[in-house]
Amino acid sequence: MLRYTLMRLGIFAGCLVVVWGAVYSGIFPRGFGDSNFLWVLLLSLVLSAPISWVVLRKERDRASVQIVGKVDRMKANLEANRSHEDAVDDTARAQGQPS
Incomplete structure (x- = not known):
């Protein structure tokens, strides 16, 4: 994982590096004012999501299996703990001890 x-x-x-370079070289428009x-962050996120979805498919499947x-x-x-507790409780009740 x-x-x-x-x-x-x-x-x-x-x-992020590619978008940053594209914005400062004028390929992509700059944000408004101080934005x-x-x-740059939002555009990088939008671009990296589908790339990750396609490129990391096998790795995502491995992580899912893990x-x-x-x-x-x-x-x-x-379930083992539940079974053990039930067995201890049944034994205590059979012996007349409070659980």
Whole structure:
């Protein structure tokens, strides 16, 4: 997951540099007044999102598999704890002890 995040940030940083250069060279228009930095950030974000979606598809699938595996392990651990608690409670009730 960290690898995917770093790759996504790398694509955003690359887009930021390209957009920054394009704005200051006059290819893209400048923002109004003092909004130039915000304009560059938003344009970089808009450009990097579809690039990341296409380029990082395999990495996103790998990250998804890892997340699903972690969630499944957590569910199994919760179920095991629940079963263990139920068994302890049933044993205590069978012996007449308060739970």
